[in-house]
Amino acid sequence: MIALTHLTKTYGQVMAVNDVSFSVGKGEVFGLLGPNGAGKTTTIKMLTLLSRPTGGGATIDGCDIETRRKDIKKRISVVPQENNLDRELTAYENLMIYGMLHSISDRVRKIQQCLELVALWDRRDSVISSFSGGMQRRLLIARALLTEPLVLFLDEPSIGLDPLIRRQIWDIIRKTRIDGRTVVITTHYIEEAEALCDRVGILAKGSLIAIDSPSNLKSMVGEFIVEFINGDGKLIQHICRDREEAHAVAKGTEQAVTIRKTNLEDVFVKLTGERIE
Amino acid sequence: MKSLQGFEGMGRYLDWYPVFLREMLHFRRKLLKLGYLFSAMVVPVIYLVTFGLGMGRNVQMQGTDYLSFLLPGLVAMSSMNNSYTWVASSLNLNRLYFKTFQVLVQSPISSSSIMIGEVLAGVVKGLFASFLIMAVGFVLARNFSITPLFVTVLLLNCMLFASFGVITGMITTSHEDTSTYNNFFILPMAFFSGTFFPVDRMPEGLRAIVYLFPLTHTNIVIRKSSLDIEALISLAVLLFYLIVFFAYGSRLIRKYSE
Numbered sequence: 138m139i140a141l142t143h144l145t146k147t148y149g150q151v152m153a154v155n156d157v158s159f160s161v162g163k164g165e166v167f168g169l170l171g172p173n174g175a176g177k178t179t180t181i182k183m184l185t186l187l188s189r190p191t192g193g194g195a196t197i198d199g200c201d202i203e204t205r206r207k208d209i210k211k212r213i214s215v216v217p218q219e220n221n222l223d224r225e226l227t228a229y230e231n232l233m234i235y236g237m238l239h240s241i242s243d244r245v246r247k248i249q250q251c252l253e254l255v256a257l258w259d260r261r262d263s264v265i266s267s268f269s270g271g272m273q274r275r276l277l278i279a280r281a282l283l284t285e286p287l288v289l290f291l292d293e294p295s296i297g298l299d300p301l302i303r304r305q306i307w308d309i310i311r312k313t314r315i316d317g318r319t320v321v322i323t324t325h326y327i328e329e330a331e332a333l334c335d336r337v338g339i340l341a342k343g344s345l346i347a348i349d350s351p352s353n354l355k356s357m358v359g360e361f362i363v364e365f366i367n368g369d370g371k372l373i374q375h376i377c378r379d380r381e382e383a384h385a386v387a388k389g390t391e392q393a394v395t396i397r398k399t400n401l402e403d404v405f406v407k408l409t410g411e412r413i414e
Numbered sequence: 415m416k417s418l419q420g421f422e423g424m425g426r427y428l429d430w431y432p433v434f435l436r437e438m439l440h441f442r443r444k445l446l447k448l449g450y451l452f453s454a455m456v457v458p459v460i461y462l463v464t465f466g467l468g469m470g471r472n473v474q475m476q477g478t479d480y481l482s483f484l485l486p487g488l489v490a491m492s493s494m495n496n497s498y499t500w501v502a503s504s505l506n507l508n509r510l511y512f513k514t515f516q517v518l519v520q521s522p523i524s525s526s527s528i529m530i531g532e533v534l535a536g537v538v539k540g541l542f543a544s545f546l547i548m549a550v551g552f553v554l555a556r557n558f559s560i561t562p563l564f565v566t567v568l569l570l571n572c573m574l575f576a577s578f579g580v581i582t583g584m585i586t587t588s589h590e591d592t593s594t595y596n597n598f599f600i601l602p603m604a605f606f607s608g609t610f611f612p613v614d615r616m617p618e619g620l621r622a623i624v625y626l627f628p629l630t631h632t633n634i635v636i637r638k639s640s641l642d643i644e645a646l647i648s649l650a651v652l653l654f655y656l657i658v659f660f661a662y663g664s665r666l667i668r669k670y671s672e
Contacts, residue, residue, distance in 0.1 A: 185520060186519070187516055187519065187520065187670075188672045189671040207522050210520060210522035211522045213520075215520055217513065219513050221512065221517055222514075223436065223440070223512075223514055224512070225440055225443055226436075226439055230439055234432050234435065235517065237431065237435070238433075238517070238521035238523060239521055
């Protein structure tokens with residue numbers, strides 16, 4: 138469904154996205170994981186036609202992002218990182234304008250469906266400026282789903298939201314998969330990538346450093362981690378292949394230890410030597 | 415929801431219509447605030463009182479009383495200011511801060527449709543401010559009248575400056591930048607383009623520059639009662655500016671990249 142070939146973006150001397158190539162299959166939920174400034178949003182902006190690549194290219198459903206822009210616009214929807222709803226308009230007006238821009242037929246019914254999906258139908262006539270951050274994010278998702286896109290891009294969909302609202306957002310994203318839609322998510326929340334994505338691409342300093350399913354990436358570095366604080370107050374981590382090895386390491390350690398399963402952040406630390414947040 | 419009843423079907427064949435409708439929904443909410451209504455009127459009314467009623471009581475200009483001379487100029491100036499400022503300011507804010515412009519760029523409508531929607535919204539805002547001045551004009555000025563030529567050039571002026579507003583809104587890199595363009599282009603035009611006194615009273619060296627200003631040509635035509643050669647030339651100049659600004663604005667939207 139999506140294929141990136143040596144996609145590159147530079148701003149002057151700054152390399153924002155460096156020769157990134159990967160593909161995303163139809164119906165897949167794909168995550169781009171990395172710290173702030175890794176190039177996730179720039180990659181999404183190029184795929185969603187807000188930014189033009191300085192090298193390489195990409196296709197979505199066989200349409201080139203340079204030459205078939207209108208065809209791509211008909212196939213995708215975007216939930217941007219920053220709220221770009223019209224704050225002075227109502228929820229219904231926002232969706233109606235969006236539906237008209239995308240020539241959506243049977244708009245009234247579809248708007249109701251989308252607003253009900255995100256539990257905002259009762260607030261359809263309220264202006265956006267009266268909405269909480271979580272409600273605005275839900276409405277952004279409803280707006281994106283209105284066009285019934287083949288590919289849904291979500292750029293940091295739960296950034297800045299409290300854990301309860303974040304889980305509500307995840308539930309909505311899971312529902313969007315039901316009709317075989319391809320979903321691309323950027324996030325720097327480890328648990329978000331693990332909870333939602335079939336495969337994850339890890340970006341660091343503009344380059345793609347790993348790509349696989351979360352479980353494969355974790356087993357690549359080891360299943361368990363033994364952690365303890367040493368005499369200098371420094372956190373020491375031992376990555377272990379399996380539970381037995383972890384227990385063996387723990388037994389040989391004098392300090393109080395924690396044994397836990399590895400997560401994608403451990404993968405990131407192992408690959409780059411840096412933490413995600 | 416009620417606010418959109420009756421409008422939903424209109425966009426089916428008109429790609430620019432949702433862009434226009436969006437601006438109109440914002441505009442309607444602004445109109446409901448009395449502050450906006452007064453702010454749209456305050457500058458031209460100050461000029462009207464100062465130059466028209468104050469200084470101009472005993473002045474004759476081009477064979478008529480000064481107030482009747484001044485009013486068409488104020489209508490032209492007001493339409494320029496409002497068409498330009500609204501479009502430039504809202505596009506700049508929507509692009510840089512609210513990011514709502516990105517929604518338009520990511521939708522499958524053409525750049526010229528976005529341009530048409532924005533320009534027509536600018537025209538409505540320019541006409542609205544002009545109507546306020548015209549209403550005052552009908553009450554205060556003896557020889558103030560509206561001809562088909564007056565309406566034509568007013569529309570052309572609004573379209574032209576709304577298109578210029580799109581250009582400014584697209585190329586400025588901060589909201590503060592829009593006032594720079596205002597100071598360099600709009601303000602000199604307001605004062606030197608024949609709004610307050612005829613251009614032929616300008617020093618000869620400056621006159622050539624003044625004739626490059628589109629507002630000068632609007633002021634020439636808006637004071638004519640019928641079409642003559644001078645009015646035709648000025649209309650052609652205005653049309654030229656409109657085409658150039660519209661084409662350049664559409665190109666800026668088409669080439670938009672972050």
